[in-house]
Amino acid sequence: DAxxxxxxxxxxxxxxxxxxxxxxxxxxxxxxVYWYRQIHSQGPQYIIHGLKNNETNEMASLIITEDRKSSxxxxxxxxxxxxxxxxxxxxxxxxxxxxxxxxxxxxxxxP
Amino acid sequence: GAVVSQHPSWVICKSGTSVKxxxxxxxxQATTMFWxxxxxxxxxxxxxxxxxxxxxxYEQGVEKDKFLINHASLTLSTLTVTSAHPEDSSFYICxxxxxxxxxxxxxxxxxxxxxxVL
Numbered sequence: 001d002a003x004x005x006x007x008x009x010x011x012x013x014x015x016x017x018x019x020x021x022x023x024x025x026x027x028x029x030x031x032x033v034y035w036y037r038q039i040h041s042q043g044p045q046y047i048i049h050g051l052k053n054n055e056t057n058e059m060a061s062l063i064i065t066e067d068r069k070s071s072x073x074x075x076x077x078x079x080x081x082x083x084x085x086x087x088x089x090x091x092x093x094x095x096x097x098x099x100x101x102x103x104x105x106x107x108x109x110x111p
Numbered sequence: 112g113a114v115v116s117q118h119p120s121w122v123i124c125k126s127g128t129s130v131k132x133x134x135x136x137x138x139x140q141a142t143t144m145f146w147x148x149x150x151x152x153x154x155x156x157x158x159x160x161x162x163x164x165x166x167x168x169y170e171q172g173v174e175k176d177k178f179l180i181n182h183a184s185l186t187l188s189t190l191t192v193t194s195a196h197p198e199d200s201s202f203y204i205c206x207x208x209x210x211x212x213x214x215x216x217x218x219x220x221x222x223x224x225x226x227x228v229l
Binding site: 034036038041042043044045046049087093097098099100101102103104 | 115117145147154155156157160202204206216217218219220221222223225
């Protein structure tokens with residue numbers, strides 16, 4: 001699976017949009033981009049994933065560049081409960097394929 | 112989303128004893144489950160892939176005789192830490208996917224088990 005690069009930490013004001021970038025310049029055509037987050041002392045929580053089109057769900061939006069070498073996770077109105085480590089993962093999707101976690105971005109949402 | 116549970120949520124044991132951790136998929140069946148380990152301030156590291164009805168596949172550096180995995184049914188995988196030592200103290204997390212369709216294969220994680228070995 002391709003490696004990803006994320007900033008180690010970011011701050012965001014409560015109520016503002018949080019934009020978390022991820023570089024995956026070596027991504028292959030059959031690799032999806034996944035985002036998970038981990039709140040302290042809990043298991044990771046699935047957020048969203050996509051292949052090449054932008055995706056949106058009730059939690060977030062995922063913007064993937066046209067060349068697919070980078071993506072941005074957008075939390076439209078960050079709350080204090082969104083404070084967590086956010087992991088961007090690229091992987092070939094097939095039944096049984098595990099996730100490889102990098103360092104992630106520690107997002108701190110401040111009042 | 113799909114729900115994965117773990118039991119216990121935390122455990123404290125004496126050095127040399129064995130500890131069993133259960134991972135259950137509550138509302139779906141999973142032929143494959145994954146076990147991860149996370150040390151403080153570090154990322155998750157895959158330990159092994161648990162396959163229903165067959166032997167687990169261990170990552171390099173993970174002792175299969177120390178970390179016994181049994182995937183007895185499509186909803187239950189267990190991880191037994193045998194002869195636990197203080198260096199085995201960690202946060203153990205399992206995951207599973209309810210889908211075998213490639214485009215919708217999403218891993219869902221349990222809440223984790225905090226193991227402390229005294």
